[in-house]
Amino acid sequence: MNESQLNQLNHLSTAVKAKLPESLIWQMDNRFDALIAEIPKPKLVQVKNDLSDLFEHSWDKKTIRQAPSNIKRGAGTFSQMESGQLLFTHKGVSEQNCIMAAWWPWGPNAPVSLRLFVMDMQNNAVPESWFGRAKQFLLGG
Known part of the structure; x- marks a missing residue:
């Protein structure tokens, strides 16, 4: 993560961190x-x-399948959940500066890791169709 990305993460997470226990x-x-x-x-x-x-929304192992593709792609690794894990997002996000939260329990009667991260817009790019890729290849683009 470069300094610009770190600054963006710190800026976007400020409002979320302010609402959570100090x-x-x-x-x-x-x-x-x-x-x-x-x-x-005790704080779970x-x-x-x-x-x-x-x-606006939380996704689990079962419901993530119904999440919009931009959320799944933007969450990257965090969209590949195990039982008990949650992904907190805003519905229909498409803006580049979107914060998400991943809730990862360590096990029964154990603490939870909470991660705040910025939606990965590179993962969120709409994949080009096979036709578009073939056309680009044939035209030498």
């Missing part, structure tokens, strides 16, 4: 280009409710 400690997660905080068990219900208030 006791959360946010760190950079370079593996996923996200901010991460550990949600202790509160934080999950706060996220439901902040985001």
Whole structure:
């Protein structure tokens, strides 16, 4: 993640972090280009409710199949969920500066990792049709 992307992530996540408990400690997660905080068990219900208030929709392992393709592509790895994981988004997002949240439980009676990340617009580009790719190849484009 370059400095511009980090600044964008910090800027876009400010409103979300402001609505969550101040006791959360946010760190950079370079593996996923996200901010991460550990949600202790006593705060799980509160934080999950706060996220439901902040985001228009939450997706789980079963419902992600019905999510718009731009959300699935924009969430990248976070759209490939296991049981208990959630993806919090705004419906019908298409703007480049969209924040998402990934809720990843560690296991029964364990804390949860909460990651905030910016929708990946490169993953979100509409794939070109095979016809368009063939035409480009034939015309030497």
